[in-house]
Amino acid sequence: MVTKIELGEIAVEVVKKDIKNIHLSVYPPAGRVRISAPLRMNLDTIRIFAISKLGWIKRQQKKLQEQERETAREYLDRESHYVWGKRYLLRVVESNMPPGVGLKHTRMYLHVRPGSADEEKRAVVEEWYREQLKQAAPSLISKWEPLIGVKVERLFVQKMKTKWGSCNPKARSIRLNTDLAKKPPGCLEYIVVHEMVHLLEPTHGSRFVSLMDKFMPNWQVCRAELNRLPVRHEDWAYWLSGPSGYRWTK
Numbered sequence: 001m002v003t004k005i006e007l008g009e010i011a012v013e014v015v016k017k018d019i020k021n022i023h024l025s026v027y028p029p030a031g032r033v034r035i036s037a038p039l040r041m042n043l044d045t046i047r048i049f050a051i052s053k054l055g056w057i058k059r060q061q062k063k064l065q066e067q068e069r070e071t072a073r074e075y076l077d078r079e080s081h082y083v084w085g086k087r088y089l090l091r092v093v094e095s096n097m098p099p100g101v102g103l104k105h106t107r108m109y110l111h112v113r114p115g116s117a118d119e120e121k122r123a124v125v126e127e128w129y130r131e132q133l134k135q136a137a138p139s140l141i142s143k144w145e146p147l148i149g150v151k152v153e154r155l156f157v158q159k160m161k162t163k164w165g166s167c168n169p170k171a172r173s174i175r176l177n178t179d180l181a182k183k184p185p186g187c188l189e190y191i192v193v194h195e196m197v198h199l200l201e202p203t204h205g206s207r208f209v210s211l212m213d214k215f216m217p218n219w220q221v222c223r224a225e226l227n228r229l230p231v232r233h234e235d236w237a238y239w240l241s242g243p244s245g246y247r248w249t250k
Helices: 043-052 054-066 118-148 178-182 185-197 206-215 219-228
Strands: 002-007 010-017 023-027 032-038 080-083 086-094 100-104 107-112 154-158 165-168 173-177
Touching (some): 002 043, 010 043, 080 178, 100 118, 118 154, 118 173, 118 178, 118 206, 165 185, 173 178, 173 185, 178 185, 185 206, 185 219, 206 219
Parallel strands (some): 010 032, 154 173
Antiparallel strands (some): 002 010, 023 032, 080 086, 100 107, 165 173
């Protein structure tokens, strides 16, 4: 059940869950605010928490409103696509060869069956991005496991609408957003380290910040770069009924 509290002009959705800590998130496109709170927490305590974070909420809403977004991809010749932060111009090649994607110089070649619909082209490209990430992430995980002192048991790579990554401390697993294959390599490494540190500290509290400072002193620069880069176009009218886009979480 969702309860709403009003903080002046800002409406905050409150959802109580079987969790230990309170979580505050701000969602695009307009900066919708949601708090997930433990079942035992009363509404007055949640309101006080929200008021204490009002300045942070307004800053994140401003960032979301100013953040650049990609235009919708139509998978046409000479359309721009990005791989590891580099720009490539698309060339659609229709043939009876198996569908796939290849890079050569500044071109991205998309091979599809004759008459393929846009949705089929999109699926081929997204699966290719997924494979790029599946190939790149394991070596980073292996690099950081002895440095952080954790062991990642399973890696999942998938399209994610609300996060760049996530982790499950109990299962010792991490998940990565396929869109990271579009960003500079340093962004992927930052998210890998971020999620691996969560295996030591599940929250974003002072201990988490201290651990990130210890293992990756420039992590805040990497985070700022990732948040500055354009994010994927979404059909907001479709997704507005649920959590969508890349959120900021406190």
